[in-house]
Amino acid sequence: MSRHVELVQSLRQAGHRLTPQRESVLAVVAASDRHLTAEEIIARVRQRYPYLNKSAVYRSLDLLTQLGLVTQTDLGHGHVEYELHNHPHHHHLICRHCKDVRQIDHAAFVSLEKKIENDFGFQAELDHFAIFGTCKKCQPRAKIAKSRASATR
Amino acid sequence: MSRHVELVQSLRQAGHRLTPQRESVLAVVAASDRHLTAEEIIARVRQRYPYLNKSAVYRSLDLLTQLGLVTQTDLGHGHVEYELHNHPHHHHLICRHCKDVRQIDHAAFVSLEKKIENDFGFQAELDHFAIFGTCKKCQPRAKIAKSRASATR
DNA sequence: GTAGGTGCAAACCCTTTGCAGAGAG
DNA sequence: CTCTCTGCAAAGGGTTTGCACCTAC
Numbered sequence: 001m002s003r004h005v006e007l008v009q010s011l012r013q014a015g016h017r018l019t020p021q022r023e024s025v026l027a028v029v030a031a032s033d034r035h036l037t038a039e040e041i042i043a044r045v046r047q048r049y050p051y052l053n054k055s056a057v058y059r060s061l062d063l064l065t066q067l068g069l070v071t072q073t074d075l076g077h078g079h080v081e082y083e084l085h086n087h088p089h090h091h092h093l094i095c096r097h098c099k100d101v102r103q104i105d106h107a108a109f110v111s112l113e114k115k116i117e118n119d120f121g122f123q124a125e126l127d128h129f130a131i132f133g134t135c136k137k138c139q140p141r142a143k144i145a146k147s148r149a150s151a152t153r
Numbered sequence: 154m155s156r157h158v159e160l161v162q163s164l165r166q167a168g169h170r171l172t173p174q175r176e177s178v179l180a181v182v183a184a185s186d187r188h189l190t191a192e193e194i195i196a197r198v199r200q201r202y203p204y205l206n207k208s209a210v211y212r213s214l215d216l217l218t219q220l221g222l223v224t225q226t227d228l229g230h231g232h233v234e235y236e237l238h239n240h241p242h243h244h245h246l247i248c249r250h251c252k253d254v255r256q257i258d259h260a261a262f263v264s265l266e267k268k269i270e271n272d273f274g275f276q277a278e279l280d281h282f283a284i285f286g287t288c289k290k291c292q293p294r295a296k297i298a299k300s301r302a303s304a305t306r
Numbered sequence: 307g308t309a310g311g312t313g314c315a316a317a318c319c320c321t322t323t324g325c326a327g328a329g330a331g
Numbered sequence: 332c333t334c335t336c337t338g339c340a341a342a343g344g345g346t347t348t349g350c351a352c353c354t355a356c
Contacts, residue, residue, distance in 0.1 A: 017355050019311060038345075053313045058346065060311095068287070074227050078321090079345060093275045102275070108268045115261045121289035122246045122255070129284075134221075136274035170330050170335060191320075206338045211321065231346090232320060 003084075004030045007069055014067055024048055025060040029070055035081035075101065075130050089126060095135035102135070156237075157183045160222055167220055177201055178213040182223055188234035228254065228283050244279075248288035255288070 007026050011018055024045040029036065036044075042057050061082055064070040072080045076094055089106035109126050116124045160179050164171055177198045182189065189197070195210050214235055217223035225233045229247060244262065246255045262279050269277050 017310060019355070021312070051313090055314080055347075056312055072285075074229065076227065093269065093273060093277070095275075102273065104269070104273065108265055108272075112261055112265055116246065116257070116284070116286075119261075120246060120255065120257065121292075122248075122284075122286055123288075123292060124246070124284050124286040126284070126286075131269070131275075131277050131279070131282075132225075133269075133275055133277040133279075135276075139274075139276060172330070172336065174337070204338085207320095208322080208339080209337055212336080 010067060010069060011064075016063065019056075020049060021045075021052055021056045022060045022063075024052070025057055026064065026069075029064070029082060029084055032083075035073060035083040037079050037081055039079070041082065071125055073130060076132065085125075091126075091129040091131065093135065094130060094132050095138055100135055100137075163220060163222060164216075169216065172209075173202065174198075174205055174209040175213045175216070177205070178210055179217065179222075182217070182235060182237055185236070188226060188236040190232050190234055192232070194235065224278055226283060229285065238278075244282040244284065246288070247283060247285050248291055253288055253290075 004027055007030060008018055008023065011022065011026075016022075025041060028041050028044045038054070038057060038061065041061070042052070042054050045052050045057065061070060061072075065072055065082075069085055070082050071085050072082055074080055075092060089109070091104050091106065091109065093102045093104060094100070106126065109129065113124055113126050116122050157180055160183060161171055161176065164175065164179075169175075178194060181194055181197045191207070191210060191214065194214070195205070195207050198205050198210065214223060214225075218225055218235075222238055223235050224238050225235055227233055228245060243259060244257050246257060247253070248255075259279065262282070266277055266279050269275050
């Protein structure tokens with residue numbers, strides 16, 4: 001709840017108005033412990049404001065992303081997912097074949113994150129990172145084509 | 154050119170037919186030294202086969218991805234980009250604010266790649282990886298909201 | 307009072323799909 | 332000859348936009 005209040009203050013500080021629509025979007029995102037799609041956010045906000053329009057939600061989410069309060073990820077599901085920016089970091093291994101998504105924690109990424117900041121001055125958002133590849137189960141199937149492709153190289 | 158021939162063989166080995174459409178898509182992707190969007194691929198293929206249909210291209214690209222010959226990336230531009238699977242690895246730092254894309258090399262990722270394989274048996278496609286964040290130039294702007302948000306935490 | 311925000315509906319854009327007909331093996 | 336693949340056109344699905352109205356400040 002207090003986090004929600006802080007977020008509202010950041011909005012104001014940046015010179016934006018606090019409308020009920022924005023307030024509800026923020027509240028929903030802040031209350032969730034995982035990433036939500038725009039559709040999920042709309043559904044939840046409508047439990048409180050039934051007539052809310054989806055454009056307002058998209059516009060709010062864009063604004064919140066610009067302000068760095070919310071992050072977007074594309075897990076390859078054909079839509080973007082939103083989450084509070086400072087959630088516990090975690091990442092995803094997504095199999096190209098069976099579409100399975102597996103979660104891994106941030107530990108493996110810390111050194112990478114530091115290196116990018118040192119070398120480029122780039123502040124990477126290594127929250128829920130999407131890594132595509134082939135999971136253990138699907139590797140035999142994928143190998144058939146691969147080994148052929150590189151055999152004569 | 155010889156790489157192209159190998160790829161054609163992989164297709165056949167996996168039990169798929171070699172149609173002129175597939176052949177051209179492969180040729181175009183193999184001849185490019187960077188990732189291409191579906192639209193770019195269609196345009197290039199049409200220089201040789203003017204009447205080629207876009208569905209065939211999408212279907213070919215899906216197949217080639219399934220076979221592991223081609224990889225897909227989403228750099229957050231609203232469309233997928235395709236590339237030969239065994240291009241020299243490189244990655245991208247994409248700024249959320251100015252949309253600037255900066256290339257970095259694979260070196261920083263090797264240990265991460267190994268760790269994922271050891272811990273999960275997951276073969277990560279750490280080709281052209283998309284990392285979102287804030288670039289050096291834009292950090293002052295982004296900080297205004299951020300520092301507010303976490304000040305009272 | 308006046309920007310800035312919202313609601314609405316339509317447009318957008320990339321991608322996918324159903325089906326009949328074509329052609330690779 | 333058969334079964335896979337293509338072409339076409341239309342649908343799909345998430346997201347964006349133009350414009351008139353509204354409201355937070």
